[in-house]
Amino acid sequence: MENNVLTFLGNDSGFGDRNNSAYVETENELFIIDCGFTVFNEIKNKFDFNKYKEINIIITHLHNDHAGSLSQVILYLWFIYHKKTNVITNCKNMRKYLEITGTMPEAYDIKDDLENLKFIKTDHTEYLDAYGFILTIKGKKILYTGDTCALESFLPYINEIDEFYIDLSKFGGAHLKVDDILEDLKKIKVKGIKIIPMHMDDKEYIENLIKNL
Numbered sequence: 001m002e003n004n005v006l007t008f009l010g011n012d013s014g015f016g017d018r019n020n021s022a023y024v025e026t027e028n029e030l031f032i033i034d035c036g037f038t039v040f041n042e043i044k045n046k047f048d049f050n051k052y053k054e055i056n057i058i059i060t061h062l063h064n065d066h067a068g069s070l071s072q073v074i075l076y077l078w079f080i081y082h083k084k085t086n087v088i089t090n091c092k093n094m095r096k097y098l099e100i101t102g103t104m105p106e107a108y109d110i111k112d113d114l115e116n117l118k119f120i121k122t123d124h125t126e127y128l129d130a131y132g133f134i135l136t137i138k139g140k141k142i143l144y145t146g147d148t149c150a151l152e153s154f155l156p157y158i159n160e161i162d163e164f165y166i167d168l169s170k171f172g173g174a175h176l177k178v179d180d181i182l183e184d185l186k187k188i189k190v191k192g193i194k195i196i197p198m199h200m201d202d203k204e205y206i207e208n209l210i211k212n213l
């Protein structure tokens with residue numbers, strides 16, 4: 001995983017010990033992807049937040065394993081580092097979510113997209129809206145599904161990317177069932193695109209299948 005654009009803070013499924021979350025740093029910006037309930041403890045002593053001009057937290061959807069410590073992180077950056085957080089998201093209830101968790105509006109800006117990031121709406125569960133995204137960073141283009149049970153909305157972007165971060169599950173349900181999409185994954189791999197599984201409920205099973213595609 002050393003040469004991948006993203007470094008994972010955790011890649012467990014929703015009931016695992018370390019929520020699915022990743023980060024990438026550029027010269028003066030930090031991007032954190034999702035901020036589940038285990039993420040505050042992962043990051044609070046990990047970064048020197050003083051050194052970043054912008055701190056961007058990309059939120060794919062509002063399940064607790066993706067946004068459960070978002071308010072906590074924003075408050076921490078505001079009170080301890082005197083930094084305003086950029087929350088990058090298309091989630092339609094984000095403002096309400098931050099309001100009801102007592103996050104003061106001056107501590108964050110909500111942005112729909114960035115110059116180098118576009119969201120892609122996907123299907124995950126009927127109870128909330130969920131998004132993946134395509135991000136151009138450090139000379140690479142990456143596609144990140146977020147939590148999804150469908151591959152379709154991402155396929156139009158496959159030919160332009162270097163790395164594909166994909167929610168894979170052994171059991172399926174609200175997530176892509178790995179056994180159902182092995183043929184699609186093979187076709188993606190032969191194009192020379194790196195497939196990086198995430199949000200895994202059975203790492204050994206899934207990583208083994210991906211390695212041997």
Ligand SMILES: [Zn+2]
Nearest residue numbers: 014063065147
């Ligand atoms: Zn999840």
Ligand SMILES: [Zn+2]
Nearest residue numbers: 061063124147
């Ligand atoms: Zn979810």
